Amino acid sequence: MLAALSVVGVGVGGGALAWALQPDGGDGGGTSAGGKPGGSRKPSGRLPKELRDKGVVTIGSDISYPPMEFVRDGRPAGLDVDLANALGRALGLRVTFVNAAFDALLSGLHANRFDLVMSAMADTKGRQEGSTDGTKTGSGVDLVDYFKAGLVLVVRKGNPEGVKAPGGLSGKKVAVQRGTVARDYLDQLNRQVPEKLKIREFDSSAEVYDDVAKGRSVACLDDFPVAVHTAATRAGGTALELSGEQLEPVLYGVAVAKTNTALRDAVREALDRLIRNGEYAKMLKKWHVEDAAVERAVVNEGR
Incomplete structure (x- = not known):
């Protein structure tokens, strides 16, 4: 279910807005302001210690691409938002979305402004390797593939x-x-x-x-x-x-820094659980994009 959202700050990443996702009560995930991360659930032991201690995963996104992510009634909506919230529940973390220009998302990830990037981002060899036209332009990322369109x-x-x-x-x-x-x-x-x-x-x-x-x-x-x-x-x-x-x-992926393998694997495993238990399919149906479903979560399958 779509999370209740509150604006938690401005000026993040050059004036971008940030929203904290706080899941509706009764779903066993998330937290209200000031509560413990994930409600009664502890953060997954598969997560990096720094993220477990923080209790919040920060996601960079260009929130301007409906139905994947867009602002509706002053707060984020869309498939990526719903999926991020579900992953947060599965991992026992609160979720914060930070709105930033698409071209700045991966640099923000490498600068540790975000833990993940979810923004209908195509999984390409160039992004995996940090290269453009075969020329190395920066650090690569791992992409956990969740959508094919x-x-x-x-x-x-x-x-x-x-x-x-x-x-x-x-x-x-x-x-x-x-x-x-x-x-x-x-x-x-x-x-x-x-x-x-x-x-x-x-x-x-x-x-x-x-x-x-x-x-x-x-x-x-x-x-x-x-x-x-x-x-x-x-x-x-x-x-x-x-x-x-x-x-x-092409495959769309959740981008994770290559150095953060623990977070990458935790996200992949959580996504696989959502696919197996049917929650993933329900989210795609809500946004009329069932034909873009993947059968399982994989890493760096893009070409």
């Missing part, structure tokens, strides 16, 4: 144009947001289809979906979780739906 087509309800796969876009108008992975995918697709796509670019996701709803484009291409959330929550106008399979799915 790619790109997906979105069409008007009922799919009037019958577009079920990328090849069906040949010669048709397609909406996409500038500077995204989806835009790059369409460039590659244009080299393969018989007739080039008529790509309509926009600055915002809202404009992309509005273009499809108004029938100006037959489809748009977007990240699976964003597409699911938009189709499920869009108010007014023409309804939208997803079409076809996910394209080029």
